[in-house]
Amino acid sequence: MISRAMVPTVLVCLSSALSAQRQATSLDADWRFIRSDVGLGATVDSRWQAVALPHTWNNLDGQNGTAADPGLVDGYYRGAAWYERQFQLPKEAAGRRVFVRFEAVSIVSDVYVNDRHVGQHRGAFAAFCFELTSFLRSDAANVIRVRADNSHFQDVPPLSADFTMGGGIYRPASLITTDAVCISPLDSASSGVYLTIKQLAAESAAIEVRTVVSNGLTTAANAQVEVEITDGGGQIVATGKRELPVAAGQTATVDQPVRIAHPHLWQGRKDPYLYTATVRLHREGRVVDAVTQPLGLRTIQIAPDRGVLLNDEPYPVHGVNRHQDRLNKGWALTPEDHGEDIRQILDLGCTGLRLAHYQQSGVVHDLCDRGGLLVWQEIPLVNSISGLPEFAANAKQQLTEMIKQGYNHPSLCFWGLFNELNATWAEPLGPAPDQLITELRKLAHQLDATRPTVAASWMREPSSLHELPDRISFNVYPGWYWGSPDDYEKLLPHLSEMMGGRRVGISEYGAGASILHHQEGVLTPPKSTGTRFHPEEWQAIVHERAWACAQNNPHLWGTFVWVMFDFASDKRDEGDAPGRNDKGLVTADRQVRKDAFFFYQANWTGEPMVYLASRRMTPRHLATTEVKVYSNCADVELMVNGASLGVVHPDAVKICRWPAVVLAPGVNRIETVGRRDGKEVRDQCAWTLEAAPAGSPP
Numbered sequence: 290m291i292s293r294a295m296v297p298t299v300l301v302c303l304s305s306a307l308s309a310q311r312q313a314t315s316l317d318a319d320w321r322f323i324r325s326d327v328g329l330g331a332t333v334d335s336r337w338q339a340v341a342l343p344h345t346w347n348n349l350d351g352q353n354g355t356a357a358d359p360g361l362v363d364g365y366y367r368g369a370a371w372y373e374r375q376f377q378l379p380k381e382a383a384g385r386r387v388f389v390r391f392e393a394v395s396i397v398s399d400v401y402v403n404d405r406h407v408g409q410h411r412g413a414f415a416a417f418c419f420e421l422t423s424f425l426r427s428d429a430a431n432v433i434r435v436r437a438d439n440s441h442f443q444d445v446p447p448l449s450a451d452f453t454m455g456g457g458i459y460r461p462a463s464l465i466t467t468d469a470v471c472i473s474p475l476d477s478a479s480s481g482v483y484l485t486i487k488q489l490a491a492e493s494a495a496i497e498v499r500t501v502v503s504n505g506l507t508t509a510a511n512a513q514v515e516v517e518i519t520d521g522g523g524q525i526v527a528t529g530k531r532e533l534p535v536a537a538g539q540t541a542t543v544d545q546p547v548r549i550a551h552p553h554l555w556q557g558r559k560d561p562y563l564y565t566a567t568v569r570l571h572r573e574g575r576v577v578d579a580v581t582q583p584l585g586l587r588t589i590q591i592a593p594d595r596g597v598l599l600n601d602e603p604y605p606v607h608g609v610n611r612h613q614d615r616l617n618k619g620w621a622l623t624p625e626d627h628g629e630d631i632r633q634i635l636d637l638g639c640t641g642l643r644l645a646h647y648q649q650s651g652v653v654h655d656l657c658d659r660g661g662l663l664v665w666q667e668i669p670l671v672n673s674i675s676g677l678p679e680f681a682a683n684a685k686q687q688l689t690e691m692i693k694q695g696y697n698h699p700s701l702c703f704w705g706l707f708n709e710l711n712a713t714w715a716e717p718l719g720p721a722p723d724q725l726i727t728e729l730r731k732l733a734h735q736l737d738a739t740r741p742t743v744a745a746s747w748m749r750e751p752s753s754l755h756e757l758p759d760r761i762s763f764n765v766y767p768g769w770y771w772g773s774p775d776d777y778e779k780l781l782p783h784l785s786e787m788m789g790g791r792r793v794g795i796s797e798y799g800a801g802a803s804i805l806h807h808q809e810g811v812l813t814p815p816k817s818t819g820t821r822f823h824p825e826e827w828q829a830i831v832h833e834r835a836w837a838c839a840q841n842n843p844h845l846w847g848t849f850v851w852v853m854f855d856f857a858s859d860k861r862d863e864g865d866a867p868g869r870n871d872k873g874l875v876t877a878d879r880q881v882r883k884d885a886f887f888f889y890q891a892n893w894t895g896e897p898m899v900y901l902a903s904r905r906m907t908p909r910h911l912a913t914t915e916v917k918v919y920s921n922c923a924d925v926e927l928m929v930n931g932a933s934l935g936v937v938h939p940d941a942v943k944i945c946r947w948p949a950v951v952l953a954p955g956v957n958r959i960e961t962v963g964r965r966d967g968k969e970v971r972d973q974c975a976w977t978l979e980a981a982p983a984g985s986p987p
């Protein structure tokens with residue numbers, strides 16, 4: 290514990306040379322925090338900790354299993370906590386408007402400034418923004434307090450889910466000061482600028498730029514809205530200017546058409562080319578505000594017969610799911626953490642990404658724009674709904690925030706409406722979700738006519754729910770929760786047939802795996818997936834069979850592995866650690882890539898690679914074993930203890946096998962070399978053959 294006296298209070302000082310335009314100042318440093326519902330009037334004393342954003346209180350208790358915290362209902366603290374911080378406005382801010390923007394606070398947050406309630410936000414995943422102007426003291430330090438509460442709320446999705454619902458101000462926060470007339474930061478905390486591609490052809494692109502302007506004056510204002518589009522090299526390629534009268538205290542919207550000649554398209558991973566759109570607001574002869582947004586020129590569709598069409602061309606979408614979670618950090622991720630995740634996802638060769646099961650950080654969206662990933666982002670409507678009208682209203686609010694805040698990101702291609710919803714299966718049982726989903730789809734289309742809606746279903750039988758999003762997807766786990774990996778072959782055409790021959794997505798598939806657990810010889814599915822033994826080899830088998838059926842499959846429009854990284858789900862108790870879902874291709878600390886990671890890398894990337902599977906299975910007890918290598922090379926050679934066992938060509942899913950390799954007692958040196966186009970790549974490991982433990986089968 291650090292007492293307040295020990296913490297130097299660093300006041301936010303906005304730049305002394307305030308320009309007329311908006312200023313954003315980070316509020317991330319110098320908060321005090323207490324994990325208790327102490328109330329607004331509580332004195333900040335030695336019980337309060339010094340913390341910085343991003344911050345969560347569940348990074349440790351939310352990942353250690355429920356048994357570690359038997360006193361807590363969910364096994365981790367779900368309740369209210371308080372944050373407090375001081376800031377001072379410089380004289381130059383006088384007469385300007387001041388806003389606070391939180392990029393996310395979980396789940397319900399109440400913001401107070403100088404002991405007055407500024408506003409409440411309900412929902413753990415979207416940004417929100419409040420105007421502080423009338424709450425501030427210009428002559429003294431201002432105090433902001435936030436009560437964040439991650440209890441269960443019957444009106445805020447998700448009602449339940451297989452992940453820890455971390456609490457806290459777990460993304461950055463900032464103060465924004467603007468002129469009295471500004472591009473609105475209050476339109477569902479979006480940028481206030483919406484870029485819509487109206488037409489895209491080789492000769493020209495027609496873009497409509499919608500700008501929302503807020504007038505904080507008590508008199509009418511005459512603003513001019515200027516649009517400037519620059520290309521990747523910073524050259525201006527389109528401009529426009531419009532007059533916009535805004536009544537006193539009101540918000541007005543202007544739509545401006547602009548054209549870009551010979552557009553350079555955003556082409557996914559092939560060429561994620563970005564333009565930049567800048568909107569400037571002029572008043573009384575000066576620029577008073579400006580907002581800059583990414584602009585990627587692309588169209589997106591999911592055709593029932595041809596699958597995903599990016600710019601009218603079929604585009605193979607294969608990728609992974611990702612949670613906003615990391616070992617020992619929970620949801621409080623830095624830009625570097627997000628950066629490393631997306632780098633690993635790109636390294637894997639993904640073309641698609643599903644952000645499960647909620648809106649993720651804007652940092653991630655920027656990285657996906659630049660990396661060329663086609664992203665599915667969804668609202669957290671998981672398992673069941675409640676019949677409360679407030680629940681439906683909140684789901685609509687979260688959808689609105691997700692769409693408005695993500696609108697200009699070309700990588701965001703599919704809006705997800707639900708995950709595994711079913712009134713008859715989920716606990717707690719809820720009412721039939723059909724009406725709500727119908728309303729959500731309508732709302733999504735009203736807000737955004739350019740992107741298809743999607744959803745993930747667990748049901749393999751016909752359901753009215755499957756018809757509600759524009760395109761349905763299925764979460765399927767043959768070889769894990771049910772059946773065998775061989776079931777993929779019949780399952781994929783079955784799902785498409787069930788949907789009248791239309792292509793379907795596979796939004797989740799996979800199996801758990803521990804890098805500490807291994808199975809020699811003939812592999813068998815786990816008797817129960819909820820048990821401790823989750824061999825890495827079985828996960829690889831499930832993915833090998835799944836991908837053998839899924840690649841180039843004419844029944845599918847896209848596939849997403851469950852899941853890229855192991856993640857915290859405190860209620861789980863299986864695999865090698867309680868509190869963890871271990872279906873990741875990479876461990877929760879991002880340090881170890883499991884065998885299945887390299888299986889996909891061999892299939893999805895072009896840079897020559899070889900990888901020796903089961904490298905961690907040592908010591909071993911079977912002298913005669915199959916050796917398996919994943920490689921995208923033309924020829925792959927295996928050497929055991931220096932002797933070549935011959936060259937093999939990878940099969941249709943990039944697997945090379947040497948059956949019946951005989952190991953010597955003690956340490957064996959296993960080496961492989963892949964060759965392609967005059968390039969050589971190598972991998973090696975050491976396996977120790979031990980005598981089988983007494984009593985084990987021959």
Ligand code: GCB
Nearest residue numbers: 451708709764797851870872
């Ligand atoms: C699912 C859910 C996902 C779970 C996953 C699993 O179908 O959509 O949230 O984490 O299965 O691992 O069981």
